[in-house]
Amino acid sequence: MRSKIIFLLIWILLFSIVFSIAGSAKIVTIATDPLDSGTYGCTAGIARIINKYNTANLNIKVKPTTGSTEISGLLATGEAQLGVHNNFDAQLSWLTKGEEFQVYDQITKVTPLRLLFGGAMTYFSTLVAGGRGIETGADLKGKRYVGGFTAQPQDEASSEAFLNGWGLTKEDVIWIEVAGVGDGIEGLLENRVDAIGDTGPGGADMRELLAMRDVYFISINTTPEGLKAFEDTYGYHTSVVTVNPSPLLPGVIKPTSMLKTEDYYMARGDQISDEEAYAIVKSIWDHIDEVRAIDPDLGTLSSPELLITPGFTVPYHPGAIKFYTEKGIWSQDFADNQAVLLALEAEEMK
Numbered sequence: 073m074r075s076k077i078i079f080l081l082i083w084i085l086l087f088s089i090v091f092s093i094a095g096s097a098k099i100v101t102i103a104t105d106p107l108d109s110g111t112y113g114c115t116a117g118i119a120r121i122i123n124k125y126n127t128a129n130l131n132i133k134v135k136p137t138t139g140s141t142e143i144s145g146l147l148a149t150g151e152a153q154l155g156v157h158n159n160f161d162a163q164l165s166w167l168t169k170g171e172e173f174q175v176y177d178q179i180t181k182v183t184p185l186r187l188l189f190g191g192a193m194t195y196f197s198t199l200v201a202g203g204r205g206i207e208t209g210a211d212l213k214g215k216r217y218v219g220g221f222t223a224q225p226q227d228e229a230s231s232e233a234f235l236n237g238w239g240l241t242k243e244d245v246i247w248i249e250v251a252g253v254g255d256g257i258e259g260l261l262e263n264r265v266d267a268i269g270d271t272g273p274g275g276a277d278m279r280e281l282l283a284m285r286d287v288y289f290i291s292i293n294t295t296p297e298g299l300k301a302f303e304d305t306y307g308y309h310t311s312v313v314t315v316n317p318s319p320l321l322p323g324v325i326k327p328t329s330m331l332k333t334e335d336y337y338m339a340r341g342d343q344i345s346d347e348e349a350y351a352i353v354k355s356i357w358d359h360i361d362e363v364r365a366i367d368p369d370l371g372t373l374s375s376p377e378l379l380i381t382p383g384f385t386v387p388y389h390p391g392a393i394k395f396y397t398e399k400g401i402w403s404q405d406f407a408d409n410q411a412v413l414l415a416l417e418a419e420e421m422k
Contacts, residue, residue: 097131100344102154102337103143107136108254110274110369111335114192115156117366118337121359128351139224139252140165141172148176148183153343155185158194158333162187163385166338167420170307172224182420184341186389188353190381191335192369194274195315197328198234200267201260202286209238209293212245215266218256220249227253230331231269233305237293257281272330273321274369282322289315291329320368334381339389349391353379357395377401387413 102119105111112134119132135152137143144165146152157165164170166185168177176183200206206215212235219231219242232242248265250256257277259265261284271278273289281287292302292312303310311332317324324330339349356363360376373379380388380396387410388396396402 097129098348099131099133100154101133101135101146101152102156103135103137103146103152104156105137105139105143106252106254108277110194110272110278110367111156111192112136113274114335114367114370115337117370118191118356118363121362121366122352122355125355125359126348126351127354128345128348130348130351139221139227141223144168144173144176144183147185147338147340148179150340150343152340154188154337154339156191157336157338159190159336159381159385160333162336162338166386167416182417185338185386186341186344186349186392187381187384187386188337188339188349188389188392189356189379190384191337191373192274192367193372194272194333194335194369195313195321195324195330196230196270196272196333197289197292197330198231198267198269199260199271199287199289199323201263201265202288204266206267206290208290209234209240212238212267213240215245216248216264217245217267217269218248218250218259218265219245219269220247221252221256221270222249223252227270229306233302234269234292236305237298237302239301260287261285273323274367279322287323288325289323289328289330292331294329320371336381336384336386338386341389344389344391346389346391346394349389350395351391353392353395357399380406382406384409385413387417 102115104115116134119134122132140157140161143155143157147155164173166183168174168183205211219228221227235241253271254277256268260268261281294312312329313332314327315321315324315330316327357376357379360373364371364373380401393402
């Protein structure tokens, strides 16, 4: 009798384990920027909302990285199923092109990335220390300028582009290389540098800096010659806009011309199903007020329709397209752009 009871208990235990495994959530990793960045804060908040509301039984785990190069590597190898890039880096990561991403061409000619939704609009320019006589980029000549970022090469390109737009080169400044933007911010905090070539108002470290030091952003040169020199160096047709002072944009003390980018939340299309992609997008769309409350950078999402991005540079996930089609906002222009990008992908894969 005792042996039968033990046998029954074992079967109950095994059944419970199997049932527990079957009912457990699918663990999904999203790779994003470093812990002290604004993008990390936005990503962590978005992951929390997806975990709370998605109907696909997904459990999103946030993985901070050193920046875009590491994010791209994790996506290329499949160690991360989701990732966050700005709209410029997103296309290069997808196509494994550019100095920082081409190494992954040895793994895959094209990383099967698919866009889910756009996120925070972020603004970038050069941040300078007060009291150094720096009013425009031309005043950076001879100054200690953080422009090289070993973990984020694309930031180095925009730092050099800023100088070129003002008629300067790397040789005209005391060029300083660091690992990431956070190290440059630390340099400003400790008065070891005069300016950082590529940064924006977001992030906990930036808020700490602004609370302790007199620093402010200066404008990109928006003359036709200045913009051409900037774009020639940066390698993209850029979106430079006038950013006005706002409590949401610390360090912007007067109307300032800055580079506008957008965070893209993307999935590996071969690891996130259509149903899962649909559920992720729906959880964000249905709770857009909670999304906006995560971080000032996400306050730009004044309506859920802004989750879909005109001129997107990476193809959308079919599950996301299904959702946006049901909402009536997947236009013919979007469909045409999707077709162009899929054709580009097919050509790159040959």
